Amino acid sequence: xxxxxxxxxxxxxxxxxxxxxxxxxxxxxxxxxxxxxxxxxxxxxxxxxxxxxxxxxxxxxxxxxxxxxxxxxxxxxxxxxxxxxxxxxxxxxxxxxxxxxxxxxxxxxxxxxxxxxxxxxxxxxxxxxxxxxxxxxxxxxxxxxxxxxxxxxxxxxxxxxxxxxxxxxxxxxxxxxxxxxxxxxxxxxxxxxxxxxxxxxxxxxxxxxxxxxxxxxxxxxxxxxxxxxxxxxxxxxxxxxxxxxxxxxxxxxxxxxxxxxxxxxxxxxxxxxxxxxxxxxxxxxxxxxxxxxxxxxxxxxxxxxxxxxxxxxxxxxxxxxxxxxxxxxxxxxxxxxxxxxxxxxxxxxxxxxxxxxxxxxxxxxxxxxxxxxxxxxxxxxxxxxxxxxxxxxxxxxxxxxxxxxxxxxxxxxxxxxxxxxxxxxxxxx
Amino acid sequence: xxxxxxxxxxxxxxxxxxxxxxxxxxxxxxxxxxxxxxxxxxxxxxxxxxxxxxxxxxxxxxxxxxxxxxxxxxxxxxxxxxxxxxxxxxxxxxxxxxxxxxxxxxxxxxxxxxxxxxxxxxxxxxxxxxxxxxxxxxxxxxxxxxxxxxxxxxxxxxxxxxxxxxxxxxxxxxxxxxxxxxxxxxxxxxxxxxxxxxxxxxxxxxxxxxxxxxxxxxxxxxxxxxxxxxxxxxxxxxxxxxxxxxxxxxxxxxxxxxxxxxxxxxxxxxxxxxxxxxxxxxxxxxxxxxxxxxxxxxxxxxxxxxxxxxxxxxxxxxxxxxxxxxxxxxxxxxxxxxxxxxxxxxxxxxxxxxxxxxxxxxxxxxxxxxxxxxxxxxxxxxxxx
Ligand code: SF4
Ligand code: SF4
Ligand code: SF4
Numbered sequence: 001x002x003x004x005x006x007x008x009x010x011x012x013x014x015x016x017x018x019x020x021x022x023x024x025x026x027x028x029x030x031x032x033x034x035x036x037x038x039x040x041x042x043x044x045x046x047x048x049x050x051x052x053x054x055x056x057x058x059x060x061x062x063x064x065x066x067x068x069x070x071x072x073x074x075x076x077x078x079x080x081x082x083x084x085x086x087x088x089x090x091x092x093x094x095x096x097x098x099x100x101x102x103x104x105x106x107x108x109x110x111x112x113x114x115x116x117x118x119x120x121x122x123x124x125x126x127x128x129x130x131x132x133x134x135x136x137x138x139x140x141x142x143x144x145x146x147x148x149x150x151x152x153x154x155x156x157x158x159x160x161x162x163x164x165x166x167x168x169x170x171x172x173x174x175x176x177x178x179x180x181x182x183x184x185x186x187x188x189x190x191x192x193x194x195x196x197x198x199x200x201x202x203x204x205x206x207x208x209x210x211x212x213x214x215x216x217x218x219x220x221x222x223x224x225x226x227x228x229x230x231x232x233x234x235x236x237x238x239x240x241x242x243x244x245x246x247x248x249x250x251x252x253x254x255x256x257x258x259x260x261x262x263x264x265x266x267x268x269x270x271x272x273x274x275x276x277x278x279x280x281x282x283x284x285x286x287x288x289x290x291x292x293x294x295x296x297x298x299x300x301x302x303x304x305x306x307x308x309x310x311x312x313x314x315x316x317x318x319x320x321x322x323x324x325x326x327x328x329x330x331x332x333x334x335x336x337x338x339x340x341x342x343x344x345x346x347x348x349x350x351x352x353x354x355x356x357x358x359x360x361x362x363x364x365x366x367x368x369x370x371x372x373x374x375x376x377x378x379x380x381x382x383x384x385x386x387x388x389x390x391x392x393x394x395x396x397x398x399x400x401x402x403x404x405x406x407x408x409x410x411x412x413x414x415x416x417x418x419x420x421x422x423x424x425x426x427x428x429x
Numbered sequence: 430x431x432x433x434x435x436x437x438x439x440x441x442x443x444x445x446x447x448x449x450x451x452x453x454x455x456x457x458x459x460x461x462x463x464x465x466x467x468x469x470x471x472x473x474x475x476x477x478x479x480x481x482x483x484x485x486x487x488x489x490x491x492x493x494x495x496x497x498x499x500x501x502x503x504x505x506x507x508x509x510x511x512x513x514x515x516x517x518x519x520x521x522x523x524x525x526x527x528x529x530x531x532x533x534x535x536x537x538x539x540x541x542x543x544x545x546x547x548x549x550x551x552x553x554x555x556x557x558x559x560x561x562x563x564x565x566x567x568x569x570x571x572x573x574x575x576x577x578x579x580x581x582x583x584x585x586x587x588x589x590x591x592x593x594x595x596x597x598x599x600x601x602x603x604x605x606x607x608x609x610x611x612x613x614x615x616x617x618x619x620x621x622x623x624x625x626x627x628x629x630x631x632x633x634x635x636x637x638x639x640x641x642x643x644x645x646x647x648x649x650x651x652x653x654x655x656x657x658x659x660x661x662x663x664x665x666x667x668x669x670x671x672x673x674x675x676x677x678x679x680x681x682x683x684x685x686x687x688x689x690x691x692x693x694x695x696x697x698x699x700x701x702x703x704x705x706x707x708x709x710x711x712x713x714x715x716x717x718x719x720x721x722x723x724x725x726x727x728x729x730x731x732x733x734x735x736x737x738x739x740x741x742x743x744x745x746x747x748x749x750x751x752x753x754x755x756x757x758x759x760x761x762x763x764x765x766x767x768x769x770x771x772x773x774x775x776x777x778x779x780x781x782x783x784x785x786x787x788x789x790x791x792x793x794x795x796x797x798x799x800x801x802x803x804x805x806x807x808x809x810x811x812x813x814x
Contacts (some may be wrong), residue, residue, distance in 0.1 A: 016441075017498075018470075022756070036494075036496055036546055037443055038543075039493065039494070039548055040493065040523075040524040040527070040551070041527055041535040042523075043535070044527065044530065044534040044535025045523065045526055045527055045530060045534070045535070047530070047534040047535075048530070048534065048664075049664065050661065056634060057523055058630075060445055060447075060522065060523045060524075060567065061445060062445050062446070062447075063445040063446045063447025063448070063449075063450045063451075063568065064446065064447075066445070066447065066448060107453070111453075116800060122471070124460075124463050124468065127460055127463075133461070136691075138456040138457075138459070138460075139456070141453075141454065141456050142446065142456040142457070145454055145456070152626065153625060153626070153629030153631070154625050154629070154630070155450075155451065155454050155568075155571065156447045156450065156451060156468075156568050157447065157567065157568065158629075159626045159628075159629035159630075159631035160629040160630060160631065162631075167629060167630035167631055168628075168629050168630040331609070331610065333610055
């Protein structure tokens, strides 16, 4: 029997993607997962723009990760111009990232992933039977938004961050208020992590290379080297290792490392940086008796739950450290431009994000390269589907689709970023 | 009972999902709001259901590919009230800035795509279909989306935004950023955002589009006097709402590269494919005891052969694609013309009796664009009524 499975506009993911499967007997002949989001050519639009305009423009690549793009872009510009931000600015950036991470993980876990495991179509439908869970999700999302708003000026596409520093500083009272709210949210985070530790994930193991940032001191966020079990390299060397290629069925490109697929994201971060987790996050891990490295991609959900607990602790720590002192951002008119290249790599909710700009002596961007996490995960997702599918073939079509969607969603892919997700069409040959 | 509630869909074309998220981020009200509507389609958080008819559809994003266009048209055909949600849908936002840059800046990034995914000129949705309401902003303020939905429920005319950002900025007692040497577009930009950017000390970039009576020549003169280079001013004005101010130059046909260009990558692909297949074969062999090794190997060879064939093709195809591209663009132009006609002809959707008439300001342009190439005359013509 041969059949074709086509999933167009996969749902409950960020952006649009299609999956095209062709199965003959027990052989998977074709497995094409690709983004079908219209191309926006951000890198092209950056050319000829002033480098300090880049954060505002690249923020529009992705709504859910707009702080991440803004900050990565800012750091690339700073790198090129040789600007060193103050420690306060760095802490505020990290706090904004913590806020964004909380809302991104909470949204993904409860709104996109959980309905699959509880047998609901959407979180909105869960709201009667699982009122507690849905309300918890909304509380966490709200907290994340409040943090981002307090620092960035609004929930999305932050306004107060610029190369060189903050345009507007939050008041000390606002920071203290955030600390109080973060402390209150600790129980919500732990309940979430426990919930996602208790879920029975499909039994499926496939080891791949797990890449994340690593600095040997902290759980990575805004800096570090690129590290996996077998590899380690500096951020400026990324282009030596990572290659991109295109397929006609995807508007997102594929990024591979030396001919091989690799994985980025919460699971990869955890596999490489387990030791740097906060105490209470570590406790969740030991209580659930998992062993590292985790090679089941479905466990990315579990990893996000653990991270949620960690980031809330980290947020509290940052708020404690912060004693807001007046500082001024560098006015674009005072920036000293020179011909230079700036590369920034940071950890964003879905993995590693790279912004790489070349600027000229007038401060115009000459060339830009942006690599998003989903592009890096795309091939690995495909390979996972290929490996997971044979065990599913006896199931009904509906179940196969559900399982594959679960697998794809566990990666928390974001196709707006990578250049839209899953509607299935079955074509029996 | 439930049948009386309006059937609502949330859709997205090409965009960043920020507008839809902005609605979702109404954490305190979203569950309550969901009870008053039948939310039938919301790809971001629900399975897609094909509805025959929608009362209201919120459309995020702009048209940037054939797929977008098809989806937009299909949804317009079954929707009573189509709401353009956010700057991408209203003005084309940053993705439409590409209309104003030279193709040489992005041509290297353009690769061969399947027909349905082929790029189109990036355009706000009203250039293709009739739009009933606009909620501008990048992203639209989350409360603003709620207020709009409440108004629709109550049968009220959704609030009109007819004051510039400066008005709100002054109300918030901000220090004027123009005095700080920042290129603020607040004076000409439609407010309604509570001047959120200037509150955070970032100059207004004009994401909500220009006021109907915006005096663009004046603002650019003013900014020039402040010492900003002309080219830079132009770029800024075009970034978020260029499409509302001028007609961009006709897109030129561009040469499209085959999907797998680099030699290196080809190699990578081959090895990868072999490895992948070998692995898969090993796995399937293990898992399904019945599957024998021989036929599996055959498929491996076949697949590799096919891949090799595919790879051999692109070279001679390159010229063809270029020719095709020219043809396609010609066709697209024709289509666009017919689309405009049909959009104009489109039978107005039957509206419930209590539904308000579309806003007068910030309205879809149904008249064909004038082909005046000078930058500011265009705007003048468009906005002086
Ligand atoms: S208008 Fe802005 S927030 Fe909305 S989809 Fe476009 S870029 Fe994203
Ligand atoms: S800062 Fe901008 S919006 Fe505010 S008053 Fe000045 S020009 Fe107007
Ligand atoms: S201040 Fe300007 S750029 Fe900012 S949201 Fe308002 S209209 Fe948009």
